[in-house]
Amino acid sequence: MYSFKNDYSEGAHPQILNALIETNMVQEEGYGEDHYSLQAAELLKEKMGRSDVAIHFLTGGTQTNLTAISAFLRPHHAAIAAITGHINVHETGAIEATGHKVLTVNSGKDGKLTPAGIQEVLDAHPDEHMVKPKLVYISDTTENGAVYTKNEVEQLSTFCKENYLYFYMDGARLGSALTSSANDLDLSDLPNLVDVFYVGGTKNGALLGEALVICNDALKEDFRFYMKQKGAMLAKGRLTGIQFLELFRDNLFFDLAAHANAMATKISEGIDAAGYGFLTPPVSNQIFPILPNTLLEELHQQFNFFDWEKVDDEHTAVRLVTSWATKEEAVDAFVESLKKKVTE
Amino acid sequence: MYSFKNDYSEGAHPQILNALIETNMVQEEGYGEDHYSLQAAELLKEKMGRSDVAIHFLTGGTQTNLTAISAFLRPHHAAIAAITGHINVHETGAIEATGHKVLTVNSGKDGKLTPAGIQEVLDAHPDEHMVKPKLVYISDTTENGAVYTKNEVEQLSTFCKENYLYFYMDGARLGSALTSSANDLDLSDLPNLVDVFYVGGTKNGALLGEALVICNDALKEDFRFYMKQKGAMLAKGRLTGIQFLELFRDNLFFDLAAHANAMATKISEGIDAAGYGFLTPPVSNQIFPILPNTLLEELHQQFNFFDWEKVDDEHTAVRLVTSWATKEEAVDAFVESLKKKVTE
Amino acid sequence: MYSFKNDYSEGAHPQILNALIETNMVQEEGYGEDHYSLQAAELLKEKMGRSDVAIHFLTGGTQTNLTAISAFLRPHHAAIAAITGHINVHETGAIEATGHKVLTVNSGKDGKLTPAGIQEVLDAHPDEHMVKPKLVYISDTTENGAVYTKNEVEQLSTFCKENYLYFYMDGARLGSALTSSANDLDLSDLPNLVDVFYVGGTKNGALLGEALVICNDALKEDFRFYMKQKGAMLAKGRLTGIQFLELFRDNLFFDLAAHANAMATKISEGIDAAGYGFLTPPVSNQIFPILPNTLLEELHQQFNFFDWEKVDDEHTAVRLVTSWATKEEAVDAFVESLKKKVTE
Amino acid sequence: MYSFKNDYSEGAHPQILNALIETNMVQEEGYGEDHYSLQAAELLKEKMGRSDVAIHFLTGGTQTNLTAISAFLRPHHAAIAAITGHINVHETGAIEATGHKVLTVNSGKDGKLTPAGIQEVLDAHPDEHMVKPKLVYISDTTENGAVYTKNEVEQLSTFCKENYLYFYMDGARLGSALTSSANDLDLSDLPNLVDVFYVGGTKNGALLGEALVICNDALKEDFRFYMKQKGAMLAKGRLTGIQFLELFRDNLFFDLAAHANAMATKISEGIDAAGYGFLTPPVSNQIFPILPNTLLEELHQQFNFFDWEKVDDEHTAVRLVTSWATKEEAVDAFVESLKKKVTE
Structure with a gap:
């Protein structure tokens, strides 16, 4: 069968396993301060053409979403997602467990959000008797396999800026999105368009690992505190660092x-x-x-x-x-x- | 230097890396339902001589502590720990972030808890104006390198039972404890003495991984929900399963x-x-x-x-x-x- | 105009104010242990014909909902409500702020829940990747002014029991419901049909105050801890006790x-x-x-x-x-x- | 006896009850937007000589502390309190239930904090493996009946500013403090010295009610959202407004x-x-x-x-x-x- x-049925790409073996006995600092993680972050910044983003490595999608979103929101803030969005359905209420409501948009078969859909949510939340929508969550590819066009992301980006909403992209399958025939976005476009996104490793050849990219300066402060608090900081941070180094060293x-x-x-x-x-x-x-x-x-x-x-x-x-x-x-x-x- | x-300065024991390579291309179920994880759990149960414990694999100590402790406690419950306890000091308030106070005992240089120390905390929390102490947290080895004797753990165990307290052992360094010259506990003693403990892999040769062992029936229900909600369930659960299989296959x-x-x-x-x-x-x-x-x-x-x-x-x-x-x-x-x- | x-545009019924004046200088215990609160609880039990329910007085609807619901649920549990339900829309995410998702049913113009609607939610939440629905929330009257019939509540009650769901009734406007021409429920029916409900005072003549009635034995333990923790225990608990005593002394x-x-x-x-x-x-x-x-x-x-x-x-x-x-x-x-x- | x-053994001062009676049938807006609450806030600002503070009325001390402190802190932030501080001992873990650790200082018999005591806490929390101390909580009078001198508060104020800590004063018994023979603070000094404080009504003649005064501009935004979310916004907000109007109309x-x-x-x-x-x-x-x-x-x-x-x-x-x-x-x-x- x-x-x-x-x-995520198999292990990791052999080149990644090989890198783990080759570096295995080198002594390194713990908790993401090892040379591999630092290099991998630098490498990703180069690939994006942006030296000013902050990059952190976490172990999985739910962990990344809950750690980041709860770090960015104040207690009365809510996230907006497609009704099919991963944070709404398939994370066992992880966002709510950090105290935040997920407001949903009926987004159709493709699972994409649009400015019009978000506007409806904003209109329905005018005052302090309701949560305050503050972050827009999209996935690229979506949970239904769709891919956002650059124009769609630009429209959402503009809308979010105009409405003081953080724009967050779940990139669990960003590799598939960026190499899709339907795609015209480049990795280097993302820091200009979204406030935060992550580059998924688990579903694209790594044993585990997601690279969170914080582009908005206002969201960068103290992020390692949030990681540690949520149990998202590996003692052997090298494990994610080495893998991302391998994934992005060339074109893997x-x-x-x-x-x-x-x-x-x-x-x-x-x-x-x-x-x-x-x-x-x-x-x-x-x-x-x-x-x-x-x-x-x-x-x-x-x-x-x-x-x-x-x-x-x-x-x-x-x-x-x-x-x-x-x-x-x-x-x-x-x-x-x-x-x-x-x-x- | x-x-x-x-x-946790190096990677993993070569035998573990080897097992990862050998199993790499086998297709398996995700989220801890792979054959390796299931086998590793069975193997651990055999080593403990107890088929009725529930075993789950998580990625690190803070994650294990926060996922388990918040799963077991009701909102008004508090954990009791030595003032030097890892959950009190070095987890960035992870337990409090799940809503629970950590009550502390001044435990001396060795970082060990005693019934007398816990009794003082109980005495100071008589009614509903204060949190209700419900879980006793110890680490073996302690954060100060000390090792509990069997007698000490038995006394704590009896005290906890008498006072309706859950008894939780953080085993991040349980390997070192159980092989210490100061130790007279056997791995198989633990399920009879504590309600929950974990067997630390990260600090004993694994890339990452802790095996949580829930011994008290009342605490077993729905635990996978808590893992998923806290971002503690790896898509490639095989990664921890394979490692624990290797660690416990023989005597590694x-x-x-x-x-x-x-x-x-x-x-x-x-x-x-x-x-x-x-x-x-x-x-x-x-x-x-x-x-x-x-x-x-x-x-x-x-x-x-x-x-x-x-x-x-x-x-x-x-x-x-x-x-x-x-x-x-x-x-x-x-x-x-x-x-x-x-x-x- | x-x-x-x-x-809630005016103060309180004059008879209530009068009772406050008459009792004003009597010295009483604090935090709900005064004679008036104790008597009011006894009186309510008599009116319900049930001496075994637990009654607590809180100050408002949102406070009552969040304190009670968060007390009853475990971290992975969710509440089910009509999409128009007060906890879903008008409480600024109070339930989510305690960590729990509110799952919604599109309930039509009247804002009523039905077993069929709840069943759909249950069907959509089969495993640990999703929250576990555990509590059904209805309001009587609903937020849209509708009143549940006894038969409707009985059907919901049976459905909840069969599905191990707690059945919670928000009675902010229970007075209006029970005296409606569309009503055939009696106050004394409620403890047999729901696990928990509250009798709203704020919107029926009191300055403030809701009487929470816990009917399910399993939900009674330690409730005063939850009240204190959520800031829901008035130092001068007499204030709510006196008012409910007056409301239920005769037929007010x-x-x-x-x-x-x-x-x-x-x-x-x-x-x-x-x-x-x-x-x-x-x-x-x-x-x-x-x-x-x-x-x-x-x-x-x-x-x-x-x-x-x-x-x-x-x-x-x-x-x-x-x-x-x-x-x-x-x-x-x-x-x-x-x-x-x-x-x- | x-x-x-x-x-808080008796009801309220007769003048307050009288005001409730006189205003009883006037129709007013709900949720603290009534004329009495607005006037009371203006009156308090006048008494403090500061038109720029934000004032909100809540019902009790624990509620005020938990609503305010959780509104001001980010997830990794902790409060610092005397070991005898009300938030540390007598609020059933209310602060922790909102996700924040309370760090304690052994403060001696009088229950007062000093810069030296706070400095020790800061020194013990240098990095992201520990919570980040961010708010200093004092009570005046303290839980042990002591009264802070102006000089002591000034020193704490300076220290907090230098260390980027919010300075919060619990004024449950502020009336007793400000009229103590040991006091040389004036109500109008407080907005210049602390970031937030509250003026306690419950323990000084009101049925219930605390006036929270937010002095630091950065902490004012969206506060009504937090109140609503925590169940701290009374439908009949007039109840607290009228009482504070009476308490501060003259010198009551x-x-x-x-x-x-x-x-x-x-x-x-x-x-x-x-x-x-x-x-x-x-x-x-x-x-x-x-x-x-x-x-x-x-x-x-x-x-x-x-x-x-x-x-x-x-x-x-x-x-x-x-x-x-x-x-x-x-x-x-x-x-x-x-x-x-x-x-x-």
Whole structure:
């Protein structure tokens, strides 16, 4: 059974493991003050063309979101997210556990936020009997596999500035977004557009690790205190430092994401050729084809993947996820199975 | 410059890295439901002779403490710790950030709690105008390098049961404790004596990882919810599972700790032979010799370690920490330097 | 300008003020342990026919909701409320500030919850990646002036029991509910149907004060700790005790609510006679007539009340609130103005 | 049995009750936007000679402390208090429940903080592994009945400014402090010396009510949001507004406090004349005489008061509290009983 369930089914890219081995016995400072972490931060700044951002390495997405968002907000502030946003649904109330309400926008199939959607939330929160919306949370790619265009992000950025809202981008799958055919953003655009974002390592070839990039000066102060308080500062911070150093030393981060996207595209093309459609356009490493239940029964016998939502009595949208580790043979086998079934 | 600053200066024991490499491309479930994590939990239960404990893998000490303690306490409950306890001093108010007061006992040089000390706290909190003490936190080894005897832990255990207090042991350095010459506890004793404890991996040869062991049935329910909410559930949970599997497959966990202790003992003996004393008896991988400032000036030029506290105008207690990775040559060099200096 | 903006525009019923004066110089214990509070609690228990409930007096609705709900839930638990529920919208994120997510049900114009609506929330929260729904919050009357029937509450009660959910009723306007023509619940029914509810004093003739009634044994323990911790325990607890004693000594609580309802009914009848309809059926002391904007312009010159929502380009639903203090002359004047305008 | 247990045993000064009656049927805005609250705030500003402070009325001390302190601090910030400070001991962990550690100073019998004591706390918190001390909390009078001199407050003020610490004064018994013989502070001095303080009404003649005065511009923003979120905003805000208007319309606030102090002084003089001493100098409405246990046995049969602490096997320090309501006959009777007993 080959799995297309998610992009964290395997370990790490071999080059990363190799770097861990090579550096293993070097003695370093703890808690993120090691040379690897410092170098990795410098390297990321170079890649972004911005020496003034602050970069911190954390271990996972939920941890990064809760640590950062709770650090930035005052007690009466709320975050705004798509109703499908990861912080709203899949983090066991992590943001609320730090005291903050997540206000939601019904964002449609693609899971994207728009200025109009945010404006509705602002209009509904005029005074002190309600929370004060203060941070806009988006994910790129979204939880539904969509990718923001530069224009969309620029519009949101302008809107946030005009309304004194912090603009936060969850980049758990930023690699897939930036290497998507639907993308026209560059990593170096982000510091000019958002207040904070993170570059996801866990879902793009690292054992674990997310690089939080704080672009807004007002949000930089004392961030290491928040990390320590939330249990987000590894004693062996080298572990995340070394990995990001490897991911960004050359082009590994983008190469791995491009591979994931290419594999997803290959599956999408097969599905398209077989005459099936998608819940949302397949542009990233998460695709959501709508397939007949009879076909799915067969496919589930060979492959692991999630049923996403019932479309009608005979069709279901499923989620297929590829990654840096996805084998082309498995992709070919999947498409082959599909074709065979269809032509039967 | 060789470092005796802490026990997390290097990466991981090579056997652990090797296991990561060997398992790297196996596809597994995420979030701790992989086979390695499940096996590691079973293995730990066997080593403890208790199939009924619940075991969860987290990434670090502060994270483990805050996730577990906040899961167990109701809003008005407080934890009791030695004034030197890690949760009281060195976790940036992580417990308070989850809403709970940490009540402290002046515990003396060794950092140990006693029933008498806890009783004083209970006596001072008689009614609803004050928090209700509910959990007793100890560390073994303590933050000052001391090791609890079985009798001491039994007394605390009985006291806690009699007073309806949860008994929690922070085992960040449990390996060093259990292999100390001052120890008469066995790993398998702990589930009978405490309600919860954790087995520290980070400071004993793992890249990261702590194994939380919940022994009290009343505290087991829904624990994975708390982990997820606090950002303590790794997508690639295999990372901690594989490491603990390796640490406990044979005797690696204890071998590594024994090495750390042996190295500390060797330094201690050298210091003792040179005629110097200690702040607390040197029984674990953290030792606190009291040395003349003139000697320290020289040693600091060759070795990295922390000055701990001023003893008098001419003497300072320092902290030397050894680990699984400590090289005997470095230990010998340290003792040699000391001797040379003394005989000058 | 006479105000129909809310039911807390005046002070307290004169009988209550009188009781404050008469008891003023009696020395009493503080923090709710005075004789008046103890007697008031006993009296309420008698009125409910239940000696086993626990009763605590707090100062306002938001305080009562946040203190009680946060006391009952564990960190990963969430409350379920109508999207219009007071805890979701109008308490500045008070529940989230204690760490808990509020999950919402789109509940329609009347603001009532149904088992079907709650079931949808349960279905969407199957595992530890999401919060665990644990408490169902309803308001009677609802924020939209609707009143639950006994059958509706029984159905919710059964559903909650079957699903291990706490059932919590916000009774800020319970007086109006229990004396509504649409009501067939008795105060004494409530302890058999809900786990917790409160009897609102602030909006029914008291200066301030809500009587929280904890019916579920499992939720009674240590409640005074939570009150003190949230700043909800008045040093002069007599202030709420005396008021509830007065409200329930005879029938004052119900008489005052009946007056408020009667005044609302009189306005409703006038509006109905004038040919206008309502957003929701007018059954309590909050009514929501839909009136032409031209008429509203005139009425706003004589009366204070809130525009509630735009219905179409020419009509707006407004909220009119009556209370124990509403003067019949004002009601008559309002109806007269309306009539005059209509016949013009 | 006459009670000297506390200063909240009776209701309110008759003039205050009278004002409640006279204004009772006037319709007003809710939530502190009524004319009485607005006028009371203006009046207080006049009395302080500062039009730029922000004033909010809350219901009790714990509520005021937790709402204000949690509003001002960021998640990693801690408050510094005397070990005897109300927020440290007697508020059921209210500050910690909002996420913040309370760091303590061993402050001696009088319960006063000094710059030296605070400096020690600062020195012990140098980096991000520990909380960041940010707010200094003092009470005037202290929990032990002591009164700060102007010079002491000035020194603390300067120290706080130099160290970027907010300076917060709990004025639950500020009336007694400002009218004490040991006091040389004027109400109008406070806005120049502290960042925030509150003027206690509950313990000085009001039914309930504390006036929070925010002097530091940086702390004023959005404060009403915090009040609402913590359940600290009364629907009938007029209740606190009317009372403070009455207390400060003329000199009632100071007259009542002066009476309380005078009664305490009369008792103190009687105790002194009888040859007994005090735990701390008797300068406010809380005095702590040290009396023989045999004498206390007799006194306890006639009067209610708290035993405070055992001094030796035969002597106990007790706490006697007087108030605006204390009757001179009761004071005389107490002194008489004492004298009689002594001369026996």
